[in-house]
Amino acid sequence: MSSIKKVVLAYSGGLDTSAIVPWLKENYHCEVIAFVADVGQGAEELEGVEAKAIASGASECYIVDLKEEMVAEYIYPTLKTGAIYEGTYLLGTSMARPIIAKAQVEIARKVGADALAHGCTGKGNDQVRFEGCFAALAPDLKVIAPWREWDLTSRESLLDYLAERNIPCAASATKIYSRDANAWHISHEGGELENPWNQPSEQVWMWTNSPEQAPNEAQYVTLSVEKGQVVAVNGESLSPYQCVVKLNEIASVHGVGRVDIVENRLVGMKSRGCYETPGGTVIMAALQAIDELVLDKASRKWKATLGGEFSHLVYDGRWFTPLKDSVLAGAEALAQCATGEVVLKLYKGQVTAVQKQSPNSLYSEAFATFGADDVYDQSHAEGFIRLYSLASRISALNKSTK
Numbered sequence: 001m002s003s004i005k006k007v008v009l010a011y012s013g014g015l016d017t018s019a020i021v022p023w024l025k026e027n028y029h030c031e032v033i034a035f036v037a038d039v040g041q042g043a044e045e046l047e048g049v050e051a052k053a054i055a056s057g058a059s060e061c062y063i064v065d066l067k068e069e070m071v072a073e074y075i076y077p078t079l080k081t082g083a084i085y086e087g088t089y090l091l092g093t094s095m096a097r098p099i100i101a102k103a104q105v106e107i108a109r110k111v112g113a114d115a116l117a118h119g120c121t122g123k124g125n126d127q128v129r130f131e132g133c134f135a136a137l138a139p140d141l142k143v144i145a146p147w148r149e150w151d152l153t154s155r156e157s158l159l160d161y162l163a164e165r166n167i168p169c170a171a172s173a174t175k176i177y178s179r180d181a182n183a184w185h186i187s188h189e190g191g192e193l194e195n196p197w198n199q200p201s202e203q204v205w206m207w208t209n210s211p212e213q214a215p216n217e218a219q220y221v222t223l224s225v226e227k228g229q230v231v232a233v234n235g236e237s238l239s240p241y242q243c244v245v246k247l248n249e250i251a252s253v254h255g256v257g258r259v260d261i262v263e264n265r266l267v268g269m270k271s272r273g274c275y276e277t278p279g280g281t282v283i284m285a286a287l288q289a290i291d292e293l294v295l296d297k298a299s300r301k302w303k304a305t306l307g308g309e310f311s312h313l314v315y316d317g318r319w320f321t322p323l324k325d326s327v328l329a330g331a332e333a334l335a336q337c338a339t340g341e342v343v344l345k346l347y348k349g350q351v352t353a354v355q356k357q358s359p360n361s362l363y364s365e366a367f368a369t370f371g372a373d374d375v376y377d378q379s380h381a382e383g384f385i386r387l388y389s390l391a392s393r394i395s396a397l398n399k400s401t402k
Helices: 015-028 049-056 067-081 092-111 126-137 155-164 240-253 278-294 297-315 322-335 378-388 390-400
Strands: 006-010 031-038 060-065 115-117 142-144 178-181 186-189 219-226 229-233 258-264 270-276 340-347 350-357
Touching (some): 006 015, 006 092, 015 031, 015 049, 015 115, 015 155, 031 049, 031 092, 060 092, 067 278, 067 297, 067 322, 092 115, 092 126, 092 297, 219 240, 229 240, 240 278, 278 340, 278 350, 378 390
Parallel strands (some): 006 031, 006 115, 115 142
Antiparallel strands (some): 178 186, 186 270, 219 229, 258 270, 340 350
């Protein structure tokens, strides 16, 4: 342990990382530098975080603004694949981890650290996500995971540990929920959610109205899409991050984006989580609407395969891999024609694409109608069907001769 001289800790200012700072100093006899990633979790969570880090024993605290980069370089590319984990989860926590890990490594290089530390538990997905990124970006740096080493096993023991060292902490022994927030979403675990028979109480949700509380009048929002990316909301050109912020504000009022699932963790157990992704739900609906217009049957099938693969790749922490580059390249190729405009209706927790158009649309009213046209001769369908069903016909004939 004495070989470690300087550690960069992914620091949040919460109970766990507040205790990790002195624990590292005592057990590794090293200098601890706190790193805080601003991924849009909100000013309240960031308020006073530098002072907290120093009070806990950190020699320095770096706060890095990652909001714009996270949405533009991690979230938007993921959306181009159509990735939704296990059919429901829009990967809010998962997509933030690689950029946080990358920025942490960059700080470690800047200050000449020889180790990285995080506050992830030994049961969760995040330990794999962080350490998978560290392995790809900084295999020479040692990784310290206190939750896998120390004997502090409860909130009470952590609070006692800090109290014994006169380190201030605003946390209490009765924390009902475990939450993680960024610009894309907020997640909730713990409390009554640990029993999947329990319906989430209203105190679980923090961003969105319930459908019952949502306005009785629908709201319509128009999204402009260019090559698989939302570039404007209601005609106003915005950066990717600004689009997400704007749509979060609009959609949360209408109760859009609530999800309650039991998911398969990477480490092998199931967990129950509630997620709020209001703006992201609207964006995904708009992109799917454009795909309906511009992608042929085979391309949509292939994109579904890419999206399924990418959802597991992101969830499992494999961002900095050749597989990620390969899947994104395929999605990028399909996105070249995904340009258009979508009008979405927000009402009582639901978002519906009610109008859609694209200069690259493959839909033609002239061809889809039952009327006559110059492209499709209905009599040709007979030969197509005979060839399409030939294998079934041969199989049936073989059975009849036995």
